[in-house]
Amino acid sequence: MTRSAPRVDAVLVQAVIAGALSFAHLHDLAAAAGQNGWKAWAYPISVDLLLVAAWRRLRSGGSKTAAWCWFLVALTASLGANVATAGLLDLGAVPAWLRILVAGWPAVAFLGGTLLVHASPKPEETPAQEEVNTAPAAPSAPELPAAEPEPALPSTAPVPPALVALARKVADDHRSRTGTAIDTSTLRARLGVPMPLAEAIASQLT
Template sequence: MARPALRADAVLVQAVIAGALSFAHLHDLAAAAGQSGWKAWAYPVSVDLLLVAAWHRLRSGGSKPAAWCWFVVSLTASLGANVATAGLLDLGDVPAWLRILVAGWPAVAFLGGTLLAHGTRAQAPMPSPEPVPADNSAPGASDPAPELSTASVPASVPAPVPPALVALARKVADEHRARTGTAIDTSTLRARLGVPLPLAEAITAHHLT
């Protein structure tokens, strides 16, 4: 179990080293472009924060094109500083166009950070409402009754009423009579079976009398 922990620590150390090097390169480039003191240290913080904000927006949802745009902008600024300080640019004689880019970066970073912070986030789709079954009043249009044995049901049961439903209705009626001493009424039968009122009336009239 110790090996995964060591790997995680190694990745963390590598990330810290890479971040520190990139941070130093951005600071050196900003200082060479005329940004002295605390301002030179603020530039790498600004670039890294914009990079992290864009990556977070890509992972959490929202406007993907805008997030990718600011991710590329901040990544270009970071990579550009790394390349510029690798000996390809004379930091003692920084060109004017680079000074302009460095001086204009705070406005660009402020705009990107504001748009990422207040941009529209993706919303989860609302679940579609479940269809409500129609309460058809025609005989035989109700939900199918529980599957019961129909061995004791006579073959002369009318077709509109399922034999299993008749058997269940008779069982419910017998239990009601045994408990109350009276015949079951149509409303009680309908509530016990969960069928439309016309079907309960048909069962009461033709099969329970």
């Protein structure tokens, strides 16, 4: 079985190259500012870690203001080193203010990283939830009295003679076809009248 050749992700390669160049620029600036040996290598790591911590806080839905603040601080430090080492600054004679900034960076990075790590994210309420929480409870609707049932027609209610005559024809037709007397339910269905009226008609057919 043949294995396919691994595919190279151009975006990942670009990110590795950009990260390596930024790392080297930060190292060179820290070394020029008097941070020798391992300390010069620790500065790029500190800046990158602060960038990652701020970005993770932005993605996790925590405090956006604090996360953006520390993200911009780390990004400024990284961009500043890239610009400073591009020939605009004499690395052989670094000004005093830049030496102070480089020397004070560890305290700034420690403070930012600590605040980002220990800040507890607070879930944000949506506008719909806020309206539900602040809206007063709606009063319950008053109960309506139950409707009284319609009075049933008495079985002895007067029935029009024409309707009785029609019912008699229907009953005779039913008897001739089935040999049995028509019941009240069948009579009501054939005439299309309410049951009380059908009962009154049936009482007049007997």
